[in-house]
Amino acid sequence: MMIRAPNCSPLRPGDNRGFTLMELLVVIAIMAIISTVAIGGYFGLVRAASYSAAHDTVYNTLALTRQRAVIDGKVTSFVIMNATNYVVVRAAGRITHPSTDYSFDAYSDLKGAVSPDKTKIDIYNLDSDSAKMGERRRVTIKETEISLKDPTVPDSASYDEKNYNVLGYSFDGAGDDFFKAGDRYGFALHSIQSLPRGYIFTDKVGEVRFNSDGSCNDAKTITIVEKIKKKNEIKFLVKTTGEIEDGSLVKK
Known part of the structure; x- marks a missing residue:
């Protein structure tokens, strides 16, 4: 078919x-x-x-x-x-002796902040004027022997002043153009944050x-x-x- x-x-x-x-x-x-x-x-x-x-x-x-x-x-x-940008900073001490290229703190205990390999860290001035607020400096923290004037010797004394040495800390890289005596300083608790x-x-x-x-x-x-x-x-x-x-x- x-x-x-x-x-x-x-x-x-x-x-x-x-x-x-x-x-x-x-x-x-x-x-x-x-x-x-x-x-x-x-x-x-x-x-x-x-x-x-x-x-x-x-x-x-x-x-x-x-x-x-x-x-x-x-x-x-x-x-x-x-x-x-913003950051959180914890106060660590006060500057006792600012110098040209570095500053000292004769009294705070910063042993844990001293780096054996001289690593730099950001330091903040928490008592700076409003124009400088938020500025920071990269410093190396060192244990340093600081010579201090004997506080028992009056300024009007006619005899030689006596100094004594104390073991304190220096901040190499932040001098008297950034700190003055008595300024509170601190270190950031985290990295710098940014708004969206x-x-x-x-x-x-x-x-x-x-x-x-x-x-x-x-x-x-x-x-x-x-x-x-x-x-x-x-x-x-x-x-x-x-x-x-x-x-x-x-x-x-």
Whole structure:
């Protein structure tokens, strides 16, 4: 028995057509709209994430700075270095004798900070004026014998002054152009931190100093704003009790 092939009519040129120009333009327009919505939504999520990161990291750092001051029993400062960077610095002592190229501390115990291979470390001046707040110097800490004047000899004495030697510490690389006698110095507890891109401190330099009982000598306000929309404001009020109050505002 013969099997016949089904009847198939040959293709004609007009049956295999593609998009018309109008249809192609409509598809392109739809894709453009979808892309715009997707990109807008993405950047909106990025901005929201940046706001949360700026708010949460600074708030947590302030809280941990206060907590560290209480735990260590030492003055600890949240230091704004510039418009975008900040660091936590724990006070270690006071400068007793500044010199041209180095400074001395005759009384603090910094044995653990002395490096046998003369590694340099950043030192901060916590009593500098507002223009220099946040500045640091790279120094080498050395155990040094320091010659001190006998405090029992009055300045008006007609006989020779007596000096005595004490074993203290010198900071090679930070002289009297950075320190003066009595300045409190300290070292960073962590690496320098930065705000998320697009956010800045309104105060380019500043310090929130927590005492060993968690209090502050002065109430402080820290304000962070978004560059492209400065009404989006992150604000923390630090009271003299050390309590940190969140006064942030987000305006659409």
